[in-house]
Amino acid sequence: MIPSTFHSSENFWKILKSEAIDVAAKEPMLSSYIHACVINHHNFESSLSFILSNKVSDDVMPAIAVREIFEEAYLLNPAMVESAIIDIQAVLSRDPAVSSFLTVLIHFKGFHALQIHRLANYLWHKDRTDLSLFIQSRNSIASGVDIHPAAVIGKGVMLDHATGIVIGETAVVEDNVSILQNVTLGGTGNEQGDRHPKIRQGVMIGSGAKILGNIEIGEGSKVGAGSVVLSDVPCCVTVVGVPAKVVGKPDCTMPCDSMKQNVLEDSAKS
Structure with missing residues (x-):
């Protein structure tokens, strides 16, 4: 269940996008990056799939192909998106070095690794084990975190x-x-x-x-x-x-x- 302070994923997205707009205005060097990762998107799952697919992709597996997998998973299993929102809230409430949702979304590799694992786990349960193991391998390389796709x-x-x-x-x-x-x-x-x-x-x-x-x-x-x-x-x-x-x-x-x-x-x- 999404925390009561958000009431909905739409409310969470409004807060996150507002944070992104503020950072883009304050730091011109990051403006194009923040626009690409957050501001240009119409909802949280679009932003999240963009960020994660670019983490997982390589020269052989392009980001656009990986992103299609994320988008399919989020469409068919919206609980993955809800879990990501709750994970961000958890980091914000527990880590004194974090002061915004945006910081977690774009910078925290532990958060990224966990969301990438959720995709690998989704694929594992769809009997797409080879693809899920590929996602696990790329996650390990990109984040230094190694989680078997079947782990709950x-x-x-x-x-x-x-x-x-x-x-x-x-x-x-x-x-x-x-x-x-x-x-x-x-x-x-x-x-x-x-x-x-x-x-x-x-x-x-x-x-x-x-x-x-x-x-x-x-x-x-x-x-x-x-x-x-x-x-x-x-x-x-x-x-x-x-x-x-x-x-x-x-x-x-x-x-x-x-x-x-x-x-x-x-x-x-x-």
């Missing part, structure tokens, strides 16, 4: 800084999760079947954390930076270390929103 990712997800994030085939990331750079949601070997982590709502995963195997990170929990998690994590706790152990509990129900990285503060509350 909810909305309101922030991939912060994003470089080096790896998410495996049977991983599940629920709504309202924050994941920092160099995080791996991986397997433990060459086993088949359901073999990757399940990340529940409200979780924050610190930079460099490795979560391995078909395990669950419980709702509202926090994984400290650099941790290696090899077993289930209960709800509403903070884990840290190699292997990770419970050291305390977050001071809020949604660590993904507070983004507090200091696990020593959580330990003091245990």
Whole structure:
């Protein structure tokens, strides 16, 4: 559901376009770029498909061909557009360095990587697996984020800084999760079947954390930076270390929103 502050995707688009017009007027060097990416478009999905297709394209696969795939997906599955709007709102509310929707849309590669993955996932479920794997490969090259097309990712997800994030085939990331750079949601070997982590709502995963195997990170929990998690994590706790152990509990129900990285503060509350 689109956040109540927007009421509709049209209202969100009006705000975003207004931001773009202001930036184009203030910074002439960016004017043509902002017009091409945002101002020249009639709605958000048109702008988004233009930006993402130019990220994914290469000399062999032109942007116009990739854009047709995005536009088809957005037409047939409008929930993808709604999820993108909620993802932008998530970044704006969680990252103190961000002050506008426009900044997320045109600059944040974690946001781009997540939306490109949504297309790969759409194609995967349409049995267009070779094309979905191509999109995954291009996403990895363009953004430094490697997400298997079959991985399930909810909305309101922030991939912060994003470089080096790896998410495996049977991983599940629920709504309202924050994941920092160099995080791996991986397997433990060459086993088949359901073999990757399940990340529940409200979780924050610190930079460099490795979560391995078909395990669950419980709702509202926090994984400290650099941790290696090899077993289930209960709800509403903070884990840290190699292997990770419970050291305390977050001071809020949604660590993904507070983004507090200091696990020593959580330990003091245990």
